[in-house]
Amino acid sequence: MIRVQLPQHLRLLAQVTGEVAIEVAAPVTQRTVLDALEARYPMLRGTIRDQVTAHRRAFLRFYACKRDLSLESPDAELPEEVIAGREPLLVVGALAGG
Amino acid sequence: MSGVRVLVGTRKGAFILTSDAGRKDWQVDGPHFGGWEIYHLKGSPVDPNRIYASQSNAWFGQVIQRSDDGGKTFNPMGNKFVYEGLPGTHLWYDGTPHPWEFKRVWHLEPSLTDADTVYAGVEDAAMFRTTDGGQSWQELSGLRAHGSGKYWQPGAGGMCLHTIVLDPHHPGRIYIAISAAGAFRSDDDGATWRPINRGLKSGQIPDPDAEVGHCVHRIAMHPQRPNVLFMQKHWDIMRSDNGGDDWSEVSGNLPSDFGFPIDIHAHEPDTIYVVPIKSDSEHYPPEGKLRVYRSRTGGNDWEPLTNGLPQANCYVNVLRDAMAVDRLDSCGIYFGTTGGQVYVSPDSGDHWAPIVRDLPPVVSVEVQTLA
Numbered sequence: 001m002i003r004v005q006l007p008q009h010l011r012l013l014a015q016v017t018g019e020v021a022i023e024v025a026a027p028v029t030q031r032t033v034l035d036a037l038e039a040r041y042p043m044l045r046g047t048i049r050d051q052v053t054a055h056r057r058a059f060l061r062f063y064a065c066k067r068d069l070s071l072e073s074p075d076a077e078l079p080e081e082v083i084a085g086r087e088p089l090l091v092v093g094a095l096a097g098g
Numbered sequence: 099m100s101g102v103r104v105l106v107g108t109r110k111g112a113f114i115l116t117s118d119a120g121r122k123d124w125q126v127d128g129p130h131f132g133g134w135e136i137y138h139l140k141g142s143p144v145d146p147n148r149i150y151a152s153q154s155n156a157w158f159g160q161v162i163q164r165s166d167d168g169g170k171t172f173n174p175m176g177n178k179f180v181y182e183g184l185p186g187t188h189l190w191y192d193g194t195p196h197p198w199e200f201k202r203v204w205h206l207e208p209s210l211t212d213a214d215t216v217y218a219g220v221e222d223a224a225m226f227r228t229t230d231g232g233q234s235w236q237e238l239s240g241l242r243a244h245g246s247g248k249y250w251q252p253g254a255g256g257m258c259l260h261t262i263v264l265d266p267h268h269p270g271r272i273y274i275a276i277s278a279a280g281a282f283r284s285d286d287d288g289a290t291w292r293p294i295n296r297g298l299k300s301g302q303i304p305d306p307d308a309e310v311g312h313c314v315h316r317i318a319m320h321p322q323r324p325n326v327l328f329m330q331k332h333w334d335i336m337r338s339d340n341g342g343d344d345w346s347e348v349s350g351n352l353p354s355d356f357g358f359p360i361d362i363h364a365h366e367p368d369t370i371y372v373v374p375i376k377s378d379s380e381h382y383p384p385e386g387k388l389r390v391y392r393s394r395t396g397g398n399d400w401e402p403l404t405n406g407l408p409q410a411n412c413y414v415n416v417l418r419d420a421m422a423v424d425r426l427d428s429c430g431i432y433f434g435t436t437g438g439q440v441y442v443s444p445d446s447g448d449h450w451a452p453i454v455r456d457l458p459p460v461v462s463v464e465v466q467t468l469a
Contacts, residue, residue: 009133009158013174043174047158051178059157093157 002033002078003088010048010091014041019088028083030062031074048091059094102424103168103466104432105149106440107136110458112151114169117453119426121444124453130172131163135202138419138462139169142208142216146466150216150232152203160202162218164232175232179203179220182239188222189251198222198242205419207262217288219259223250223276225288238288246279246293246310253278253313253332260418261317265324273327273342278303278313281329283342294342298331315358316418320367328370328397330360330418335372337397348397353384359421363446364429368396371423371431371447373416381436382413390433392447406450407441414439419462426467434460 001021011017024036031054038045049056054074056062061070065079065087081087104115111129130136134153142148151163151172160179163172179200190196201221209215214231217238224242226235241247241259250257258277265271270287273294280295293310303311313332320326329336329345333356336345349355354374363369370393376384383389387409389402414437424430431447434440438457443450 007157009155013158013161043161046160046177050159052180057157057159 001085002028002036002082003085004033004037005088005090006044007091007093009093010044013043013047016041021085027075028078029075030069030072030078030089033078033089034074061092061094063090063092064088100426101468102426102430103141103146103468104422104440104442104453105139105141105169105462105464105466106434106457106460107138107151107419107462108434108438108458108460109135112136112139112153113454113457115440115453121426121430121442122451126454127169129458130169134158134161136461137202138205138464140206140208140464141466142213143210144208145213146468148208148213148231150206150208152206152218154202160200162203162206162232176228176234179218179226179235180237181224181242182237186242187248188257189249191252193251195248198224200224201256204258204260205262207264210264210266217262217264217272219262219274221256221258222252223257223259223279225259225262225274227288238284240284240288240290241274241282244282244291244293249310250276250279251311261314263317263319263327265319266321267324271324271341273317273319275314275317275329277315278311278332280310280312281314281317281342294338295345296343297338297345297347298336299334299347300332302332316360318360318362318370320362323367326367326396328360328362330357330372332356332378335360335397348393350393350398350400352391352400353389357416358418359416359433361421361423361431363431364423364425365427366394366429366446369394369446370397371421372400373421373433375415381415386411386413388412388414388435390431390443390447390450403443403447403450405448406443412437417461419464420460422463422465424465424467430465432463432465434463436460 101118106113111132113128139151147168149165153161162175185198187195205219207217218226225238261275263273282291327338388407391400414435421433431443436459
């Protein structure tokens with residue numbers, strides 16, 4: 001199972017608490033994880049990536065294993081620790097001041 | 099027992115305010131969708147328990163919510179707003195072509211006859227419609243396809259389609275307004291459109307009488323007299339007596355004819371309300387006095403309504419969708435401010451009182467009159 005940590009607003013929208021665990025068939029990439037996440041929680045469509053272009057929304061980042069994966073190819077495999085379920089993929093909202 | 103339900107959209111969530119017909123004792127419910135911008139909520143005239151809400155923010159984009167129990171609970175609906183065909187370009191602030199990009203839904207207008215049909219006005223300016231209760235949305239692309247579309251240009255607040263008025267007497271007739279393109283009318287349920295801006299004069303554009311390019315802020319229509327329209331333009335209060343074909347100015351003796359909302363008394367089609375704002379660069383009331391102005395003559399002659407409103411040191415704004423009226427026998431008038439107050443007058447504007455004082459900045463106010 002792939003573990004995904006969502007920001008609070010998306011947890012509320014998806015009506016989940018804590019981490020989400022989802023089955024993802026290989027290869028485990030940003031794209032396949034988000035495909036599986038959106039299939040299970042359709043209300044998240046469009047909130048993490050654009051529904052047409054599939055581009056990551058500008059104020060969101062993807063972290064895992066203390067690395068920022070946001071600028072990596074959406075088709076690159078995620079770190080082995082994430083694939084093995086030992087570490088979560090973090091969807092993180094940009095900081096906002098004011 | 100009759101009463102009212104006030105739907106308030108704010109910069110940080112939605113609030114639902116309810117009262118009996120006395121409109122003195124209020125229950126405040128919220129925030130719903132805390133932390134999100136709620137540009138607009140509106141109930142279906144067919145089924146008052148059906149409420150649609152536009153929820154958005156910069157992080158997570160656009161979400162559409164729907165309640166089927168009068169706002170007690172909501173469920174997310176479809177949020178895929180895709181321009182039909184090649185989106186094309188409009189003009190950017192610097193006059194260069196800029197591709198159409200969906201940003202958010204400004205206004206939701208439920209059909210007068212079908213609870214599952216809703217029209218959505220969006221930024222960048224376009225009109226969408228759902229016929230399945232919000233699950234899917236299709237663009238009414240005839241609006242952008244109007245020949246002037248490539249010349250539309252955003253105002254400072256973005257290029258938004260913010261006003262949708264449905265004519266109850268002429269099926270298929272729809273009025274919309276876009277900042278800063280102007281007003282448009284469709285007579286075939288949104289398939290084709292034409293600009294209706296003759297008579298508008300805007301000193302801020304190169305040709306003050308241009309067919310498009312006017313910054314219309316709001317249009318109001320009384321359902322019993324659908325050919326008469328009132329408009330709050332960037333500057334100027336305007337009136338049309340022929341369905342928007344021609345407009346004339348009725349600003350009269352207002353202290354400032356800049357402002358955002360305009361609305362009409364539920365039982366008196368010639369009684370209209372505006373909230374004058376000092377100027378387009380000073381978005382607060384003249385002299386720091388929050389005054390609603392009422393005309394009982396369809397414009398030109400205006401009286402200030404001040405009883406219960408702050409008359410010193412008040413520097414809030416009232417946004418275009420933040421005024422509404424109820425349909426009780428003694429018509430109630432409501433408006434919300436960027437300072438977080440929502441005011442009610444249960445007697446057509448003679449006396450005012452705050453329902454709430456400390457909400458986030460109010461973006462929209464709608465009222466449902468409940469049997």
